[in-house]
Amino acid sequence: MDGPVIDARELEPPEPFVRVMDALKTLAPGATLTVLLPREPFPLYATLDKLGYPHDASLDGDGTYTIRIRKPA
Amino acid sequence: MTTPLALEQAPPLSVPLRFFLSGPPLGAAAGVLVAVRWDVVTESRWALESLAAVHLVTVGFMLQVMAGALLQFLPVAAGANVWRPRVTGAVAHIGFLGGGLLLVGGFLGLGGWCFRGAAFTFGVATLFYVAVVGGGLLRSSAIGPTLPALKLAVLGLLVTVALGVTLLTALGWSARVPVLEVLHAHVAWGVIGWSATLVVGVAYLVVPMFQLTPPYPTRLAFALPPGLFGAALAWTAGVLLAVRWLAWAGTALGALALVGFAVKTLQLQARRRRGVKDSTFYAWRVGMAALVLAVVAAVAVRALPEGAARIRLEYVVGVALFAGVFPAVISGMLYKIVPFLVWLHLQRVMTGAPTMQKVIPAAGPRWQLRVLGAALACLSLAAAWPVLAVAGGALFAAACLLLEWHVVQAARLYARLAAAAAQRPEAGARP
Secondary structure (H helix, E strand, C coil): CCCCEEECCCCCCCHHHHHHHHHHHHCCCCCEEEEEECCCCHHHHHHHHHHCCCEEEEECCCCCEEEEEECCC | CCCCCCCCCCCCCHHHHHHHHHHHHHHHHHHHHHHHCHHHHCCCCCCHHHHHHHHHHHHHHHHHHHHHHHHHHHHHHHCCCCCCHHHHHHHHHHHHHHHHHHHHHHHCCCCHHHHHHHHHHHHHHHHHHHHHHHHHHHCCCCCCCHHHHHHHHHHHHHHHHHHHHHHHHHHHHCCCCCHHHHHHHHHHHHHHHHHHHHHHHHHHHHHHHHHCCCCCCHHHHHHHHHHHHHHHHHHHHHHHCCCHHHHHHHHHHHHHHHHHHHHHHHHHHHCCCCCCCCHHHHHHHHHHHHHHHHHHHHHHHHHCCCCHHHHHHHHHHHHHHHHHHHHHHHHHHHHHHHHHHHHHHHHHHCCCCCCHHHHCCCHHHHHHHHHHHHHHHHHHHCCCCCCHHHHHHHHHHHHHHHHHHHHHHHHHHHHHHHHHHHHCHHHCCCC
16 A cells, blocks of 8 residues: 555544544645545545545455545645 | 534434434333233233334334434445435424324224324335435445445335234224234334344444444345345245245244344454443343344244243243343444434534533443343343333333433533534634
């Protein structure tokens, strides 16, 4: 994975959301932030859409969701 | 200042709260009815008082909370928008509540008009609710196993109510219906096709999220909901077409799926990464243990000939499900969902919104679970000593009232802080 990774699988809400928002502030334009979660974070998607960050997700066999968030260049 | 969570998709707090506030008192009414008519309730699951008590729990307590939670859950779990949430919430809430009260009134001898009114009210409210929620689910782009589980659960609700309304046509209009067969199918769809499937789908999100367990393995998570749906389908076909092996296949498949879910949930809880063992953790443990008990007793019922032992076991199945599995899991979820929603909505209008632990302090839910556990123990033992159902019913009512009190306290805290924030926008409210 290129760029920073946040493993938020052990964090209780709203901590994953807060950490992602903090990480996006320091993310370089064009870079990708990867987030690991045990669920698909639709409230986070809504915020990212509002802020203009493209994102996609995939689901692994152990139930972990990998969310990739790209900071626009 | 941290960016607040986007709330555009989430319904107003009043939408789920109206359901959460009206559910527990109906559960309490069931407890009182059991305590008062313990002799009849422990004797036969088909007695009118038994049917009234069961429906006070299922369409009163359970349907209220589950239908309200689903409206809240859709945007969070599936990214699905609910059409005009206030209107949808009001129609479903009034329809399900009115229909439930009419149904119970009919069972308690208020007249056939209650059954006719319940059939109409439930039919209309369910069609509306399923259309709105189903529409949202069909538009969802979620990739996980929760989405198919919710779709099947909503379909299960539709089948459950359709079979229930069919039975009401026999009670309200004396229509010629194969009552016993339809009744068995109605129970299977209500318990497995709707309630258990919804709990499974919701568990995929809330167990890892609130109890900090590893997630459910993907293949198992995708397999369980269709397994439960197939079990209800096979059981129904077997009973309606009088094909014994098909009914047994449905029983076996349902038992396998439910025990598999309970065991996997207990395993995940044992492998949790960190965090305190709060009342929700123990509520799910009680619920899953009761689920295993209910499944074992239900399979034994199928194997036993007619007689006193079978009646006792049928009673145990009912107690394990309606005083154990569903009330425990629903209480555990409400004690997380309500504080989370209060925090979620307050953080939009004020800085320093109270944490979840401060919205409902931990001691209250712990006591509620103890009382519920005592109710479950007394009601189960009443299979051998029926008079214990008096204490069991009273304790169940007390557990429901405690839950109600805690939800009311959380709602009052929200109202107070939101009103204070609105009065001093310059002091801390967000733009």
